[in-house]
Amino acid sequence: MINEFAHEQRPSRWRLAVRRAIAGSAVVLLSATGVVALSGTAHAASTLGAAAAEQGRYFGTAVAANRLSESDYTATLNREFNSATAENEMKWDALQPNRGQFNFGNADRIVNHARGQGMSLRGHTLVWHSQLPGWVGGLGTNELRTAMNDHISQVMGRYRGQIDSWDVVNEAFEDGSSGARRNSPFQQRLGNGYIEEAFRAARAADPSATLCYNDYNTDGVNAKSNAVYNMVADFKQRGVPIDCVGFQSHFNSQSPVPGDYQQNLQRFAALGVDVQITELDIEGSGTAQANSYRTVVNACLAISRCTGITVWGVTDKYSWRASGTPLLFDGNYNKKPAYDAVLAALGGTPGGGDPGGPGDGSCTVTYQETDRWGDRFNGQVTVRAGDASISGWTVTVTVGSAQRISTTWNGTPSWDSSGNVMTMRPNGNGNLSPGQSTSFGFTVMAGGDWSAPRIGACVAS
Numbered sequence: 001m002i003n004e005f006a007h008e009q010r011p012s013r014w015r016l017a018v019r020r021a022i023a024g025s026a027v028v029l030l031s032a033t034g035v036v037a038l039s040g041t042a043h044a045a046s047t048l049g050a051a052a053a054e055q056g057r058y059f060g061t062a063v064a065a066n067r068l069s070e071s072d073y074t075a076t077l078n079r080e081f082n083s084a085t086a087e088n089e090m091k092w093d094a095l096q097p098n099r100g101q102f103n104f105g106n107a108d109r110i111v112n113h114a115r116g117q118g119m120s121l122r123g124h125t126l127v128w129h130s131q132l133p134g135w136v137g138g139l140g141t142n143e144l145r146t147a148m149n150d151h152i153s154q155v156m157g158r159y160r161g162q163i164d165s166w167d168v169v170n171e172a173f174e175d176g177s178s179g180a181r182r183n184s185p186f187q188q189r190l191g192n193g194y195i196e197e198a199f200r201a202a203r204a205a206d207p208s209a210t211l212c213y214n215d216y217n218t219d220g221v222n223a224k225s226n227a228v229y230n231m232v233a234d235f236k237q238r239g240v241p242i243d244c245v246g247f248q249s250h251f252n253s254q255s256p257v258p259g260d261y262q263q264n265l266q267r268f269a270a271l272g273v274d275v276q277i278t279e280l281d282i283e284g285s286g287t288a289q290a291n292s293y294r295t296v297v298n299a300c301l302a303i304s305r306c307t308g309i310t311v312w313g314v315t316d317k318y319s320w321r322a323s324g325t326p327l328l329f330d331g332n333y334n335k336k337p338a339y340d341a342v343l344a345a346l347g348g349t350p351g352g353g354d355p356g357g358p359g360d361g362s363c364t365v366t367y368q369e370t371d372r373w374g375d376r377f378n379g380q381v382t383v384r385a386g387d388a389s390i391s392g393w394t395v396t397v398t399v400g401s402a403q404r405i406s407t408t409w410n411g412t413p414s415w416d417s418s419g420n421v422m423t424m425r426p427n428g429n430g431n432l433s434p435g436q437s438t439s440f441g442f443t444v445m446a447g448g449d450w451s452a453p454r455i456g457a458c459v460a461s
Contacts, residue, residue: 049082051348129184220258283324
C-alpha cells in the first residue's frame, strides 16, 4: 500500500469455508425427489462480516497489534469483521529488521487473534519497495535474490495453511502515463523478472494460498492499470502462479471512485484471477461518503470473482488519513452513514431483522423440480414467512457453469456478471402474513448438467 508512515483457477479457502458453512448449517436434502429446504429461519445479517458471508464474500479490516489491548477497538473488530490484514506487522522491516533475524511477535498476535475469532487472514506484504530495512538496499544482485526468496520462504512457511491470501508483490509500477516499473532495489538489481520469481517462490512456500499482486491508482482504466493488466495476462498465458489482483481503492474528492471502476475490476476477473478490494478508505462524510462506499460494494457484488473487501482500519482516529475521516466508524466507534450504506448494499439490516418489528420478520425457502424435458427443467422456490409479517424477501439461485436460466416468473430477477447467480426479489408478492407463502419459478437450460441449483438463504425485510 501507499506508505502508512507517509501514508490456474481454484476457489480460495475463504470461499470453500463459506460454502462448507452454508452447506453444514442451512441446506437439508429432504428426499430424492429434488426438494431442498433451508432449515430454520434466516434473518438479514446485522454486521458487515455476516452480511458479506451471506454473499459468499469476506469483509475485513486492517489490524494494528498495539490496538488489540483497547476494548472498544477489539469489540468492534470482533463484532463487525470476518477477515483481518496486518497493517504494518507483516512488512519486511517489521519481520526481518536484521538479515536472518526474524521477529514474528506482533504478526503472531494478529494471526492468533484473528484465528481465535474465526476470521480469515490476508498477508501484507512480502516484496515492496517501501518499509524495507536498510540492509536490503545494500545487497548486490545475487545476495538480493537470495534474500528475497528466503524472506518469502520463511514468512509464508511460518503461516503456511493459516493465511488465505498473500500480497506477494506490492506497488511495482510507477504512477503516471508511462506504465513503467518502479525503480526499486528489486527492479534495479533483478530486473523485470523479479515479480515472476517472487510468485514462483510464494507458490512453493504455500501451495494452497491465494497469491495476489496489489497496487494503488489502478482502480480505473489508465496507463498504470493497463501495465498491470498486461503483466497479469502474460503471467496467466505462461503459467506463472498468480491467483488474484488487489485494488487498494484509496479515494477522496480529488480522486473519487472512477466511473469505470466495475468495468476495470471485471476485465481483470476475465483473465481468470480473483479480484479483491484490499485497502478501501474514502475521505469525506455524510451522504457523499456513503454513496461512494455503496458504489464500491455494489461493484464487488456484481463481479462473481470479487471475493471480498478490506477497509484500511477500524476507526477514523487511527486511520493513516485521520483528518479525512475515511472509515466506517468515527473516533468514538459510532457507526457512520457510510456504515449503514455498506451494510444495506450487502443485504444486511441493523439489528438483523429480528421478528416482531414493524414490517420485519424472517422467512424460509424450499425448492422443488417440477418439470423436466430433454434439454431443460423447471424449478420452483417457495418462500414462507415466519411468525411475523414481512414486506419483502430476497433469495439467490446459483446454477452450474454449463447451465443457464432462460425464463422466470412470479419474481424480479437480477444477475451477477457470470450469469450463473440470480438474485430474485418480489414482483407484487412481497407482503406475507405470518406463515403465509408465495413462490417463484424458473426454467434451467441444462447443458448436460442436471444437478439441482443451489438456493441461498431467504433474507426478509
